Amino acid sequence: MALKALPPREYILEALDYDPLTGLFTWRERPPHHFASEQYQKRFNKKYAGKHAGNISSRKYLRVRLQEIEYNLHRLAWIIVHGEPLPPEIDHRDRDRLNNKIANLRAATRDQNRVNVGPLKNNVLGVKGVVFRRGKFKARIMINGLRYDLGQFDTLEMAGKAYQDAAIALHGEFARW
16 A cells, blocks of 8 residues: 655644654644634634644544645654654554554564564464464464464464564564564
8 A cells, every 4th residue: 555645844843743752742733824714723723722633543543634634643753753754664562553652663664564463363372373283283474475384382382482482583673472
């Protein structure tokens, strides 16, 4: 999916305040050149200026509307702090899409971002990378879209440890289990 271009950093800073320690955005009072009429400007400032910005999207990201286009707030935080260009993706270290503290955001590739997920909802064992087949626990890991078997084990714990060790070795700081 192609990402939409972000507004210029200067425009973002005119519209929003960002606290990198809390990850919260607040609306700034808008100058007249943002609006067609002074009356609309006054209404906007009275209703929004100084209040928290952002609504939760259907994909569970905080988003805000600027110039009639919605943007994910973690992308705006990155632009405010680091400037352009944006990395291919921005990963939330703690996997909480609502936590936009700058310390929680890191540059990532698509594959790195995909690695930073826990067990899928349909995982009945509750351990990432482990399945139960023919009386054994099989550990396996995905690398660049290819699945690699890590072995068969007698216990869930042994298979989980094999996955964990492989994830750390292959994915480093992005590893999740």
